[in-house]
Amino acid sequence: VNVHDLPTPSLLVDLAAFEHNVATMAEAHPGPALRPHVKAFKSTALARRLVEAGHRGFCCATVREMEGMAAAGLGDDLLLANEVVGPAATRLGTLARSGTARVTAAVDSAATMEAAADSGVTEVLVDVCVGLPRCGCPPEEAASLADLARSRGLEVRGVMGYEGHLMREQPAEDKAAKVEQAMALLVEAHEAVGGDVVSAGGTGTYDCNRWATEIQAGSYVLMDTEYVPHAPAFRNALILWTTVISVYQPAGWAVLDGGLKCLGMDHGNPTVEGGQCFVVSDEHITYFPDGDRPAVGDRVRVVPAHVDPTVALHERMYVVDGEAVVDTWEVDLRNW
Ligand SMILES: Cc1ncc(COP(=O)(O)O)c(C=O)c1O
Numbered sequence: 442v443n444v445h446d447l448p449t450p451s452l453l454v455d456l457a458a459f460e461h462n463v464a465t466m467a468e469a470h471p472g473p474a475l476r477p478h479v480k481a482f483k484s485t486a487l488a489r490r491l492v493e494a495g496h497r498g499f500c501c502a503t504v505r506e507m508e509g510m511a512a513a514g515l516g517d518d519l520l521l522a523n524e525v526v527g528p529a530a531t532r533l534g535t536l537a538r539s540g541t542a543r544v545t546a547a548v549d550s551a552a553t554m555e556a557a558a559d560s561g562v563t564e565v566l567v568d569v570c571v572g573l574p575r576c577g578c579p580p581e582e583a584a585s586l587a588d589l590a591r592s593r594g595l596e597v598r599g600v601m602g603y604e605g606h607l608m609r610e611q612p613a614e615d616k617a618a619k620v621e622q623a624m625a626l627l628v629e630a631h632e633a634v635g636g637d638v639v640s641a642g643g644t645g646t647y648d649c650n651r652w653a654t655e656i657q658a659g660s661y662v663l664m665d666t667e668y669v670p671h672a673p674a675f676r677n678a679l680i681l682w683t684t685v686i687s688v689y690q691p692a693g694w695a696v697l698d699g700g701l702k703c704l705g706m707d708h709g710n711p712t713v714e715g716g717q718c719f720v721v722s723d724e725h726i727t728y729f730p731d732g733d734r735p736a737v738g739d740r741v742r743v744v745p746a747h748v749d750p751t752v753a754l755h756e757r758m759y760v761v762d763g764e765a766v767v768d769t770w771e772v773d774l775r776n777w
Pocket residue numbers: 478481500522603605608642643644645657658659660661
């Protein structure tokens with residue numbers, strides 16, 4: 442199949458850029474030194490490529506991702522790097538008890554820890570807040586949570602602390618210094634908690650986080666225009682493939698058949714190759730071409746500004762090598 446025969450709007454994965462990204466990260470963090478984050482691509486077919494690159498443990502953000510990875514036979518070591526209670530915790534326990542995956546849950550409170558123990562999860566990481574205002578317990582509470590976990594018969598594998606607030610720090614020296622401060626909190630918590638695992642880091646800190654035993658990066662696999670300046674070793678591999686459906690000759694703008702319903706827009710407008718993005722609406726991108734006016738029916742590549750929510754809007758990604766469509770990866774871990 443040729444890329445020009447694909448329906449639009451659809452997602453393409455540029456195989457050369459993808460392979461470059463996977464190889465670059467695998468060289469920096471080989472095998473178990475990387476625990477790729479599934480939330481960034483939500484596809485077991487893609488995850489399988491990361492297993493081929495040597496990584497067998499994965500992070501997930503949702504129970505759906507955990508279940509799907511296990512069902513696909515990719516459950517060697519799955520970390521739910523997120524907190525769950527209630528029905529989600531029950532589902533996670535069901536998965537753990539099924540024996541189809543090794544399940545570890547992040548816990549940051551007595552409530553999430555009790556939910557894990559009650560549901561049948563047997564292994565946890567104590568999630569520590571290292572500055573990102575999201576999940577994680579205060580560092581000084583990590584030890585007592587670990588004690589509580591052990592008193593409930595849970596195996597405490599170590600700690601996790603995601604420094605997501607530092608991924609985009611500039612310049613690089615400032616980033617490295619702030620990561621060191623954040624990781625000092627995590628290392629201290631780890632000394633109090635015990636276990637083998639210090640899980641932290643992301644695409645923006647993969648080259649300066651020396652304290653994590655495993656880096657949790659996900660965006661690096663496909664990347665986006667917003668992230669590339671903060672992790673320039675990686676390339677944009679994700680493309681929204683669109684068709685020109687209208688050209689307004691008096692003013693010179695052209696209209697593409699993909700809009701914000703197929704693009705994560707929280708990091709701003711996408712980049713239209715060969716033009717300037719003007720406005721994105723539900724089903725359309727209006728842009729000004731740099732050179733000659735395109736014709737209705739022409740295909741145009743658009744590079745998303747935020748990878749995770751973009752992928753989550755699509756059912757599949759077409760892998761392209763030049764103009765040849767060489768594979769199709771279902772986005773089978775969508776939804777919850
Ligand atoms: C807990 C956790 N770890 C790691 C990551 C991956 O980070 P990145 O997108 O920088 O690869 C995320 C992403 O938000 C995350 O939430």
